[in-house]
Amino acid sequence: MAAFKTLVVRHEGQVAGVIRSLLGTTPEAEDVGQEVFIRFYDALNKFRGESKVSTYLVRIAINLSLNELKKRKRTASRYASMEAADGIKGIEETLDLKEHLQYAFDKLDPDFRAVATLRLIEGYSTEETAGILEIPLGTALSRLARAQQKLRLSLTKKLRP
Amino acid sequence: MNDQFSEHEELLLRSWDAPVSARERDTLAEVIQNNPAIRQQSDQYQKIRTMLLRTEPDSFGPFFAERIMNMIKQRTQQIDYLIFFFFKKYQVLLVGVLVALLVSNMLLTDQLTLKGIFGLEQETTEDVFSIDLYENLIK
Numbered sequence: 512m513a514a515f516k517t518l519v520v521r522h523e524g525q526v527a528g529v530i531r532s533l534l535g536t537t538p539e540a541e542d543v544g545q546e547v548f549i550r551f552y553d554a555l556n557k558f559r560g561e562s563k564v565s566t567y568l569v570r571i572a573i574n575l576s577l578n579e580l581k582k583r584k585r586t587a588s589r590y591a592s593m594e595a596a597d598g599i600k601g602i603e604e605t606l607d608l609k610e611h612l613q614y615a616f617d618k619l620d621p622d623f624r625a626v627a628t629l630r631l632i633e634g635y636s637t638e639e640t641a642g643i644l645e646i647p648l649g650t651a652l653s654r655l656a657r658a659q660q661k662l663r664l665s666l667t668k669k670l671r672p
Numbered sequence: 673m674n675d676q677f678s679e680h681e682e683l684l685l686r687s688w689d690a691p692v693s694a695r696e697r698d699t700l701a702e703v704i705q706n707n708p709a710i711r712q713q714s715d716q717y718q719k720i721r722t723m724l725l726r727t728e729p730d731s732f733g734p735f736f737a738e739r740i741m742n743m744i745k746q747r748t749q750q751i752d753y754l755i756f757f758f759f760k761k762y763q764v765l766l767v768g769v770l771v772a773l774l775v776s777n778m779l780l781t782d783q784l785t786l787k788g789i790f791g792l793e794q795e796t797t798e799d800v801f802s803i804d805l806y807e808n809l810i811k
Binding site for chain 2: 512515516519520523524525527528531540541544545548549552608609612616627630631632633634637648652655656659660662663666667670
């Protein structure tokens with residue numbers, strides 16, 4: 512049990528980063544985080560060490576986060592109240608560049624967001640990203656490019672020098 | 673807004689995430705130098721990537737590991753209780769069956785004694801002697 516606690520402490524940062532990038536800083540994010548470690552605990556007997564523990568945990572985190580997003584069926588919940596009050600265009604005007612980037616990121620399709628989270632936020636290599644998501648390298652690259660393009664187009668006005 | 677990739681934009685993005693040939697690298701360098709639109713795009717993409725990249729580790733807040741360990745402990749206790757409860761049902765059933773057998777035994781032998789209940793017949797002195805006599809006769 513003590514060894515498992517050490518493992519949780521060691522990998523909490525990675526798991527939290529991935530989940531929060533996908534779900535935002537919401538109460539569900541911590542619930543998903545707990546679920547990740549409990550699932551890993553249950554699967555310890557089956558874990559053969561073919562992949563790194565971190566890879567395995569991040570894979571569970573991504574899958575559970577994507578399930579949570581499907582459950583929500585709305586991608587920008589953290590801005591929902593602002594959208595209702597100001598409309599999308601109104602929000603875009605009020606947000607600063609970093610907030611606008613976060614807003615645009617939340618608007619990405621979950622599949623694009625998953626790739627962008629691993630590669631652009633968490634800093635995994637493209638090969639690792641494809642491996643964690645169990646998709647071909649070419650698919651990872653094309654989703655990555657598409658995600659970045661959407662972000663740039665959404666931020667064009669604010670990115671002008 | 674045009675969301676189609678230009679050939680150079682695609683190459684630019686690919687150059688950051690996958691290996692490109694020396695020829696492609698040269699082409700890209702030349703385009704960035706001579707094409708202000710691509711240069712601007714390159715700057716914008718780099719700005720986005722820099723802003724997105726996590727520089728500090730994230731966390732679920734203090735005592736997250738402790739919360740996980742408590743959850744695991746509670747769940748294990750719950751499972752133990754469920755196992756105990758599951759087998760307890762069978763223990764009660766077994767006792768019920770035993771009692772039923774003993775009662776049926778008591779009714780069949782029509783004896784309200786422990787020996788009757790447990791199916792142990794009481795042998796009288798006459799019974800014992802009659803057996804001895806019978807055995808003597810045979811001899």
